[in-house]
Amino acid sequence: MENLGIDAKLLIAQLVNFGLFYIIFKKFIAKPFLSLIKEEEVNEKKQEELKVKLQKQDEDLEVKRSDFNTQISKKEDDIISKAKERAKSVEAKIISEAEEEALRIKEKALKEIHSEKQDLYKQIKGKVSSLSLFIVNKTLKDILTEDVKKKITSSIIKNLPKDKHLYEN
């Protein structure tokens, strides 16, 4: 073996070294590494599962969100239609109140016009009668002579009943 250039002692020492290296490698390096890899695999699996679960949850949430949106949209439509109806009824009420108010104002104005007309008519009537009386008075003053006055007075006295009280003021 020596002729072949192989040193037996060195070979044995190398073998022992290799054995020792193998034992140390297996015990302190390979095992923790494997467990670490396994742990990583488990974690990856868990992550994958979690991802799937999250995806599912996402999908569920999307469905729920879509349903919720639909419901909200329905409610919005409902509220808008109710608001429109209410606005219509309020509008009708306001129009009816305005019409009533206008009618009331119109009636009041008509009454006032009628009253003013009556007042004016009374005033004119009063003025006409005053003017007539003035004209009659003036004419009588001009045409009544002493004799006529005496005759009228005599006629008044003659036509009086005895102890007349009806003319007393």
Next chain:
Amino acid sequence: MKIKPRLKEELRKYILNKLRNESKNATLISSHKLTKDQIDEIKVKFPRLKNKKINLQTDEELLAGFIIKEGSKVTDLSLKAKLIQFKKTINEIT
């Protein structure tokens, strides 16, 4: 407000005196000077004037007829009063 008793008495006397005088007097206002016959005829128609002193007055505004004033009592039988009454009637009717 309290009125003094003396003032009150004076006022009472004055009013009584005035009323007494008024009850003795009467005023006859006419549009023209009344004749004696007319006055007598008026006294016949108003017997309460017989015992009263009559003051005669003329007022052309009366147009015709006469007014008798006895204190606060007035009897208007003038043509002017008739016209005013006529005016009132016209106003009431129309």
